[in-house]
């Protein structure tokens with residue numbers, strides 16, 4: 492018996508490689524998290540830009556709470572089973588009138604996590620902390636693309652491309668793309684192999700998305716560098732990852748140090764074999 496998703500939604504996820512929109516928080520709850528996040532940005536301005544947008548859940552309680560949200564974990568459990576690790580998170584923030592975009596890509600391409608050819612061992616969750624729509628650059632997904640295997644990506648390093656290498660899949664059939672319009676507090680789920688991207692924010696407010704990239708079963712392992720994860724539900728008989736602690740306080744020095752180490756490991760992983768590196 493599924494805990495959060497309906498059997499039809501599970502079938503739809505398996506068919507399309509994503510599911511959206513799903514309700515998690517009220518708009519007021521999402522607004523309160525946005526307020527906490529923006530207060531943290533104001534207080535620690537250098538800590539939440541560039542690479543500081545990676546794994547901020549290890550240093551901020553408001554984001555840690557999302558990663559461990561029982562309803563979100565129920566939805567994830569319905570797709571990958573009861574033993575769940577959270578690998579990491581990314582804050583995808585687009586400022587108003589920001590030319591930043593996300594090119595067509597598959598998350599699994601440069602993450603170094605294996606296996607990538609089995610769909611029910613990992614899933615990414617993207618939570619909207621503001622509205623996310625066609626004006627402000629919501630995510631778009633290519634249905635069924637998760638069944639195509641890992642595709643070739645070209646590293647563009649384009650200045651306006653938000654992805655680390657500006658990695659891009661060429662020749663995507665954009666006409667088949669589905670826009671994932673979300674209200675604050677709603678989330679989507681996508682497979683690490685689903686081709687997706689997003690356009691610039693043409694609106695007058697920020698577009699803030701928080702993605703857990705990814706939730707995974709203990710079967711998953713890292714092939715490029717040792718790195719961290721958190722056991723968020725069930726058991727981990729394999730111990731493939733060092734466990735990162737949950738933050739007791741915002742930006743506690745030991746948590747900041749652990750996140751810096753984790754992000755340095757991510758740098759090694761995400762830029763493995765790349766011609767150059769950016770600061771995130």
Ligand SMILES: O=C(O)CCC(=O)C(=O)O
Nearest residue numbers: 583593598617689700702
């Ligand atoms: O937030 C976006 O626009 C893109 C996010 C993304 O690519 C992801 O969460 O995998």
